[in-house]
Amino acid sequence: MINLPELYDQVLTEYSEDWDDQSLHASDLGYCPRKAILRISGAERKPLTASEKRMFQNAYLIHNDWYRKLKRAGILIGSEIDISSGLPLNWKGRLDALIRAEGQFWVVDIKTSRSAAF
Numbered sequence: 001m002i003n004l005p006e007l008y009d010q011v012l013t014e015y016s017e018d019w020d021d022q023s024l025h026a027s028d029l030g031y032c033p034r035k036a037i038l039r040i041s042g043a044e045r046k047p048l049t050a051s052e053k054r055m056f057q058n059a060y061l062i063h064n065d066w067y068r069k070l071k072r073a074g075i076l077i078g079s080e081i082d083i084s085s086g087l088p089l090n091w092k093g094r095l096d097a098l099i100r101a102e103g104q105f106w107v108v109d110i111k112t113s114r115s116a117a118f
Helices: 004-011 026-030 033-040 050-072
Strands: 076-082 094-101 104-108
Touching: 004 050, 026 033, 050 076, 050 094
Parallel strands: none
Antiparallel strands: 076 094, 094 104
């Protein structure tokens, strides 16, 4: 019998984006400073577990679902907007989405959470 969850884990590619390991990201500010320093210093990372890969994949799917809905609503100006040029040297940042609603521009930061994380 085929085990679909196992098959999914085998074909799931590691979540990756154009993540620069040599720079400080705005999202690093919410985590352990030691972890950010080790990453920037080039310390070896442990591979993501299948569970972590699924978590990132689900977050990616949720983000894209929101982008489609905001676009369908006619209010999406842009998504995944790089704002690194406005940040200090060696910092990276990106807006999840920029929308125009009620005559104003709004920055949208999409967050997902795991119930087991708390």
